[in-house]
Amino acid sequence: MILLPSKRLEELVSARKESIGGEDTKAWQRLVRHEKTRFADPFLALFEDGVPAIEVDGIDSHASFSEWLPHANQWAQRNVLEPRAAVTHAEYVFYVAWEGFMEKLREALRVGRQSGQVPGQGGVLAFIGGLQHCVIVDFAFQGAVPDLRVVGAIESPMSVFDFWGAIDNADVSARNHLKRILASGDKLVWIRNTLVHVDRRHDAGVFGPSIDTLVLVELLGQLVLDQDLEVETVLEVGCGNGLIASTIAGGVKDLNEFFGIDTDSTAIECTNRNVSCSFQLSRRPPPALYLTIGSFQRRLFDRVFDLIVCNPPYIPERPGRSGKADGVYFEAIAGTALLEAVMEASVSLLAPKGVLLLMVSSLCLEEAMLSVPAELSVSRPLGDKGFTVLFDVEAVVEDEKWLTHLLDGNGLFRKGEFYYHDLHPFVVERRV
Amino acid sequence: MPTTCILRFRDLVTEEGGTISEHRRLVTLKGSVWWGWWMRQYETSPQAYFQTLSERIVRGGSIHIYLLNAGEGRIFRASLGRILAAPFNDKISTPDASRTPEYYQRGKYPAWFSLNSIDEVHWHDTVFYYESFPTRPERTDWVQLLEQKVKTIDQLRSIDVTLWSVNDLSEEEA
Numbered sequence: 001m002i003l004l005p006s007k008r009l010e011e012l013v014s015a016r017k018e019s020i021g022g023e024d025t026k027a028w029q030r031l032v033r034h035e036k037t038r039f040a041d042p043f044l045a046l047f048e049d050g051v052p053a054i055e056v057d058g059i060d061s062h063a064s065f066s067e068w069l070p071h072a073n074q075w076a077q078r079n080v081l082e083p084r085a086a087v088t089h090a091e092y093v094f095y096v097a098w099e100g101f102m103e104k105l106r107e108a109l110r111v112g113r114q115s116g117q118v119p120g121q122g123g124v125l126a127f128i129g130g131l132q133h134c135v136i137v138d139f140a141f142q143g144a145v146p147d148l149r150v151v152g153a154i155e156s157p158m159s160v161f162d163f164w165g166a167i168d169n170a171d172v173s174a175r176n177h178l179k180r181i182l183a184s185g186d187k188l189v190w191i192r193n194t195l196v197h198v199d200r201r202h203d204a205g206v207f208g209p210s211i212d213t214l215v216l217v218e219l220l221g222q223l224v225l226d227q228d229l230e231v232e233t234v235l236e237v238g239c240g241n242g243l244i245a246s247t248i249a250g251g252v253k254d255l256n257e258f259f260g261i262d263t264d265s266t267a268i269e270c271t272n273r274n275v276s277c278s279f280q281l282s283r284r285p286p287p288a289l290y291l292t293i294g295s296f297q298r299r300l301f302d303r304v305f306d307l308i309v310c311n312p313p314y315i316p317e318r319p320g321r322s323g324k325a326d327g328v329y330f331e332a333i334a335g336t337a338l339l340e341a342v343m344e345a346s347v348s349l350l351a352p353k354g355v356l357l358l359m360v361s362s363l364c365l366e367e368a369m370l371s372v373p374a375e376l377s378v379s380r381p382l383g384d385k386g387f388t389v390l391f392d393v394e395a396v397v398e399d400e401k402w403l404t405h406l407l408d409g410n411g412l413f414r415k416g417e418f419y420y421h422d423l424h425p426f427v428v429e430r431r432v
Numbered sequence: 433m434p435t436t437c438i439l440r441f442r443d444l445v446t447e448e449g450g451t452i453s454e455h456r457r458l459v460t461l462k463g464s465v466w467w468g469w470w471m472r473q474y475e476t477s478p479q480a481y482f483q484t485l486s487e488r489i490v491r492g493g494s495i496h497i498y499l500l501n502a503g504e505g506r507i508f509r510a511s512l513g514r515i516l517a518a519p520f521n522d523k524i525s526t527p528d529a530s531r532t533p534e535y536y537q538r539g540k541y542p543a544w545f546s547l548n549s550i551d552e553v554h555w556h557d558t559v560f561y562y563e564s565f566p567t568r569p570e571r572t573d574w575v576q577l578l579e580q581k582v583k584t585i586d587q588l589r590s591i592d593v594t595l596w597s598v599n600d601l602s603e604e605e606a
């Protein structure tokens with residue numbers, strides 16, 4: 001779970017306490033439905049040290065929360081909305097968070113459908129609670145609004161499509177829903193009131209959203225959006241499917257200009273579609289949007305940025321390979337050249353109080369630390385531990401020499417039949 | 433005497449007769465439809481009253497309520513299978529969009545009623561006596577109406593509520 005102190009979290013925790021034990025029983029309700037929390041995650045305020053901080057019937061331990069989630073709607077109807085139920089304030093606090101989440105998801109799907117992005121039925125992977133839970137939601141449009149059904153939940157997902165365990169534990173109906181989602185050509189991911197759609201048939205070469213993108217989005221949420229930081233100009237290097245761009249487009253209220261660059265034209269097209277949906281959902285006038293197809297070069301940009309975001313390739317090159325990696329795919333996954341280029345360019349591209357949010361992995365942590373220019377300072381919001389995720393890059397796993405090299409004290413480790421690495425996102429700022 | 437409620441509505445966003453026809457269409461298609469009950473700003477959501485109705489539904493399987501089109505002066509009898517109500521004077525979205533007319537799938541209301549049938553009745557075939565005004569507990573001046581027969585639709589709709597609790601003697605005194 002990613003849980004960092006922020007202004008918004010403090011407000012939510014205070015409102016929760018006021019609603020449950022204090023005098024203002026509607027404090028939580030008002031705050032969760034306020035415009036300023038549209039891109040916040042109220043579930044963050046319902047946990048303390050990873051354990052639910054409120055008593056809700058059926059949720060009595062951290063371990064059972066994910067098992068309970070598919071039954072949340074029935075619980076709501078039976079324990080909260082049924083006039084004969086004696087609902088407590090604590091239960092109502094949880095209900096408001098849950099209902100708010102379902103409503104945001106429903107609205108995002110509705111806007112996506114209206115824009116022609118979202119199919120008539122399918123499944124969404126929704127990440128809540130600082131990536132503590134992935135809620136698998138099946139949807140089917142009945143008119144303009146989709147019906148939602150939670151078919152499973154995964155606790156502490158280590159990859160975006162890590163729901164094989166959920167299939168095993170699901171009942172027959174839920175299992176069929178999950179299989180349908182897996183077989184679908186539409187990949188839909190929701191986090192912090194941002195929905196992105198990747199069409200596997202049309203956007204075949206577009207990466208993700210992968211778990212490292214989600215970690216970056218969650219950090220963006222907690223470090224930027226939840227802190228109400230003033231951000232007017234943003235640059236994203238390597239937009240991919242557009243999840244980060246869409247979160248920024250929807251969630252940053254003072255945004256004037258967004259610049260995005262990617263070498264893949266399909267990725268830029270995918271980003272444009274998803275960002276457009278995000279603008280519609282935000283109900284604000286859209287800022288200027290500049291999307292470029294090409295390689296990142298410092299000289300392309302004649303301004304400074306309040307925020308730069310980059311989820312670069314971070315897998316060190318295959319040993320024994322000299323020169324540039326072959327093919328666009330290998331260029332995208334191998335080598336740390338882009339990471340180093342963005343770091344260097346940030347010296348001149350960052351505004352005086354600007355921030356670079358850069359994804360780094362245990363696979364290249366040392367190289368990344370060495371590439372930090374003297375003018376910049378680095379902090380690691382997830383500490384030395386980082387965030388452990390599944391490593392499932394086939395091109396590497398199927399290459400024995402490459403795999404062995406990474407396993408040999410180079411940041412990759414094995415548990416059972418799977419491989420893992422730790423994400424160590426950097427927050428880079430100008431040295432004072 | 434069997435107590436029931438009358439819910440007020442008007443065809444504000446649909447064509448004339450559209451509210452009922454849209455709900456009936458879903459009853460035919462899906463077997464039941466969710467009816468969103470709206471209330472005026474000065475009304476209070478009557479949780480205790482809804483609890484009583486719910487208990488009767490649990491005992492008997494369903495009960496009959498009435499829907500009054502205050503604009504056209506038409507009344508309908510509906511079979512009520514379930515009530516879901518927002519506690520703490522809140523509002524909630526429909527429990528099931530697939531069983532809710534499209535024009536208000538995105539709306540939020542203090543309570544939703546699941547109806548299994550909707551049939552028009554003629555006013556002169558109904559016999560109601562005022563039982564209470566659960567959404568306006570502060571209107572103690574209305575106590576004089578209690579146990580009085582509801583004389584006309586005009587009298588009914590002149591009382592500024594969106595929900596009347598009545599004793600229904602339509603079958604006994606028909």
